[in-house]
Structure formats: structure tokens, C-alpha cells
Amino acid sequence: MRIAEFDREKVLRSAMTSFMDKGYGKTSMQDLKRATGLHPGSIYCAFENKRGLLLAALGQYREDRNTEFTGIFSGQRPVLVELKAYLDNIVLECQSCDVSRSCLLTKALNEVAEQDEEVRGIITLYLANWQQAITQVLQNAIDQKEITSDRNADVRAHYLMMGIYGLRTFAHTHPEGNTIKQLAEQLYEDVCR
């Protein structure tokens, strides 16, 4: 026996940012070698494929986003306060210099999903999980009477997700100023109205 030397999470996060920066297709194995510090053979030994590395990176991305999500929505504050903090976080992300590192899921969905049934299925599943989590948050807000039940949690969650997707794309062309912040604030109001 012999234990693998590399830190799996570190490697996957390096691959993640490579895929987000250059896209899956334009990230060559040489790029991945440089980013992860792993030689081609090791990558193939550990992940079978460049595609396998993408799948593993997607899984890691999901996990990272999950812990971030449950960290913010810990239930220690009113739901709407937590939701506002969540949106603030996304705004900061959009305003950071690396706008292109928006969301590996949507980026991969745009790039490879149309050609790869399995990848699309996985990404769709992850996004559906995210949507479910957001729906639960909004349902909590309704249960706590923080927002009305005029529109149900599902409809509100759909709208919020649409808004977040849109924010990220919009940020690509408007990284400057506080336009993003204003948009996020109106989005918050319209979701909670």
C-alpha cells in the first residue's frame, strides 16, 4: 500500500478555479498540472479523466457552497436578516476582481452540459438541491411570519434564483460602482414583498 501524497481538497479547489478562469475546454492538462501540482499520470490515477476531475471538482464546489450556506442560515438570527447577509455575500463576490469566477455550476452548465448528458444531470441535481434549500429558508420566513404567505415559498425561491443568476451575469459587464448592490436590494424587496 501507499497513501496518496496530495491533499484532495486542495487539488480539487485548484482545478475548480482553473475551470472557472479558463473554462473546462480551454483548461489543458498542462494547466491542470501547473495548478494542482499533480503530474498527468497522477490525475488519471486519481480521477480517471479530465472529465472525472471536473466531476470531482463539481462535487467539491457543491460541498463548499453547502457549508457556506448552512453557515449563513444557521437559524440564530431572523430569517430575513440571514437572507440579507446571504445576498450581501453574493454582491461582494460579484464585485470582487475575479468576476469570472462566478459559479462553477452555471459556467459548466453553459459550456459542457449540452454535450454531456451525465454532467448536465449532475449539475441540474446540484442546482435543484440549492433551490430546495432556498425554498426551505423562505418557508421558514413564512412560518415565522416574517413575510406573508400571499406567494408561496416555491415561487419566491424561483424568483430569487433567477435574480442571483442575473446578478452574476450582469456583474460581468458592470463590475464597477454599486449598481450590483442596488440591484440586490431591490431583488431582496421584491422577493420578500
Next chain:
Amino acid sequence: MRIAEFDREKVLRSAMTSFMDKGYGKTSMQDLKRATGLHPGSIYCAFENKRGLLLAALGQYREDRNTEFTGIFSGQRPVLVELKAYLDNIVLECQSCDVSRSCLLTKALNEVAEQDEEVRGIITLYLANWQQAITQVLQNAIDQKEITSDRNADVRAHYLMMGIYGLRTFAHTHPEGNTIKQLAEQLYEDVCR
């Protein structure tokens, strides 16, 4: 002298859909040869490059979207009626079977813009033109007292664009049902509120 035999617009529209279907990077010259009917040499003679063909296709896309836009916002009906028709059109586009053929501009922005300063500049310019046109529409609606001047046209245009971006991405994972239509309706209300 000798006149080029091919129909430039037809060729560019074929290239457009190829780029939208597979992405710029994964569209090979063989794909483009099949799609456009032009042999490699002719493509290089007419557009200098694969990249040149992309630039030309982006230009054609802009023109096509422009005529579509001015066709809908002809000023013959109340502005808000025209705006609703415009959104209905986008909804139909999102619900059509080829969801991936969403918008060449945003697709290219995601894929190549981070690597190619010039392409990003051109796409950003086109999108800015679009935003300007939408702002003008909303300003007209304000001038005609169809909506209040509580929020100015710029802010409303930003929000509408964010919503449209988001709708398109959302449609990738929810092509079915009339979720998209509901979202578009709330977006319309929130922009005009």
C-alpha cells in the same frame, strides 16, 4: 475580379447557431465547414480567422436582435404593451426546445471574453447598446406617464436586464411548465411598479 458566391448573412447565421450550440471553443473548422458549406480556405479568405468569423457572427447577431427589437418597439402601441410583448417573446425563446441557443453575446462573454480583451470589449459594447435601448423604452414609458418616475429609467433598465439574464439561465434547468412565464410576469410587475 470575382464575386463571392456565398450568402454572407446565411453563412453568419449558420456560424452563430454553431457557436451557440457547441460553444466557440468546441466548434471545429470541420463543424463550421459543414454548417456554412464553406471550405476552410474560403472562410479564411472571407473572415481571416475562426476568431474573425466569431466577430462577424457577433455583429450579425447584434443586427438581427436590433431589427427584432425595433420591430417590437415600433411605438404604435402603448410602451407597456410593447414591453409585455417583448417579454413574451423572450419567454417563448426560453421555452423552445433549443434552450442552449439563448444569447450569443452572454454565451461568448462567459466563454472567451476573459481571455480576449478585444472580444470582451465588443460584447460589452453591444450589451451596453442594448441597455441603452431598453433605458430609452422605459424613459418613454415614464414620459407617457405609463409608469411613475419614482425610480428612473436607468435603474429600471438595469433590473430588467438582470431579470432577462436570469430568466435565460433559469430556463436551462427548468425548460418545462410555465415557471418561466410566471417569473417573467413578476419581473414585468417589479420593473414597472
Next chain:
DNA sequence: TGCTTATTTGAATGATCATTCAAGAACTAT
């Protein structure tokens, strides 16, 4: 009709890429 100029054709080129593989290195267990 012939001459010039431009386009079309499609095989050839050279680069880049993902992937493989055989040899070397390191860890565990006996």
C-alpha cells in the same frame, strides 16, 4: 476572346491536446 484578379478547393502542415505506459519511488505489512 484573352487577361487579370479574386474566390474556391481540399490536401498538407505543424502545433496542441488528452491519454497511456513503463520505469522508478515510497509506504505497509510480514
Next chain:
DNA sequence: ATAGTTCTTGAATGATCATTCAAATAAGCA
């Protein structure tokens, strides 16, 4: 310590790709 297993290394492989080029073709002009 030694055998056995697994990981690492990095050059080799074969495929694919954008691009080039020289020959062939056609259109405008004299």
C-alpha cells in the same frame, strides 16, 4: 529487512485542430 502494492514521474502516442498553400475555377474588363 524484504516483498508487495500503490502512487508518481514524464516522455511517448495518436488524435484533433486551426491554419496554410498551390492549383483550379470563375467573374469582370478590355
